[in-house]
Amino acid sequence: MLKGLIFDLDGVLTNSAIYHLGAWNNLAKELGISLTNQQLDSLRGISRMDSLELILKYGHQEDKYSQAQKEKFAAEKNTKFVEQVEKMTPDDILPGIMDLLNDAKERGLSLAIASASKNAPIILTKLGIMDEFDAIVDPATLHHGKPDPEIYQRAQQLLDLGADEVISFEDAKAGIESIKAAGQFAVGIGDKDLLKGADYLVPTTKELNLAKIEAAFNT
Numbered sequence: 754m755l756k757g758l759i760f761d762l763d764g765v766l767t768n769s770a771i772y773h774l775g776a777w778n779n780l781a782k783e784l785g786i787s788l789t790n791q792q793l794d795s796l797r798g799i800s801r802m803d804s805l806e807l808i809l810k811y812g813h814q815e816d817k818y819s820q821a822q823k824e825k826f827a828a829e830k831n832t833k834f835v836e837q838v839e840k841m842t843p844d845d846i847l848p849g850i851m852d853l854l855n856d857a858k859e860r861g862l863s864l865a866i867a868s869a870s871k872n873a874p875i876i877l878t879k880l881g882i883m884d885e886f887d888a889i890v891d892p893a894t895l896h897h898g899k900p901d902p903e904i905y906q907r908a909q910q911l912l913d914l915g916a917d918e919v920i921s922f923e924d925a926k927a928g929i930e931s932i933k934a935a936g937q938f939a940v941g942i943g944d945k946d947l948l949k950g951a952d953y954l955v956p957t958t959k960e961l962n963l964a965k966i967e968a969a970f971n972t
């Protein structure tokens with residue numbers, strides 16, 4: 754029986770991806786690395802340091818910098834990202850999300866956040882929905898990033914629920930893989946080819962409808 758919903762943040766509740774990807778693209782350019790759209794897209798859902806390592810790999814610069822230099826680059830990117838987050842308001846919640854959260858509350862479901870972002874609490878506060886969630890995974894306490902199942906397993910444990918009692922929502926390929934590896938029901942939001950591992954797919958958050966998703970979960 755359905756008892757909880759687990760949400761990725763970036764690309765699901767709000768489109769902070771444009772700020773993440775913009776800030777990474779600027780940093781890559783400063784390092785003399787030109788990223789293709791596909792390479793940029795592959796950073797969705799990937800943790801901060803893993804994203805930087807991937808960019809350096811794409812630019813064939815994986816052995817060029819010390820750990821201290823890499824941390825400085827990641828901190829620079831984060832400063833630019835946080836400048837954008839500071840400007841966020843409840844208007845930045847993606848269409849359909851408030852209805853989904855309200856329907857879930859009425860239905861008595863528990864809600865959790867499984868975001869790789871260390872900025873999740875600031876973003877949720879800016880969006881005005883921090884108090885809607887019963888649990889938020891602290892990504893600093895995890896050993897492995899998405900696509901490893903750890904983050905979705907942790908969210909489920911924080912809600913004190915079983916894998917067969919939750920539905921999880923993701924916009925990234927690595928995220929869908931993480932949900933499926935955790936044995937949970939995955940709702941993908943985005944491109945059907947990219948998210949083909951999802952159990953239920955919608956092109957955008959506008960099409961999210963709890964009754965329809967729950968019907969698919971129960972079949």
Ligand code: B16
Nearest residue numbers: 762763773798801868869870871872
């Ligand atoms: P931070 P999600 C992820 O959020 C983003 O999709 C990804 O682009 C970002 O690098 C990662 O969070 C870490 O974010 O630098 O703020 O800790 O999709 O898992 O909600």
Ligand code: MG
Nearest residue numbers: 761763764798
């Ligand atoms: Mg995401």
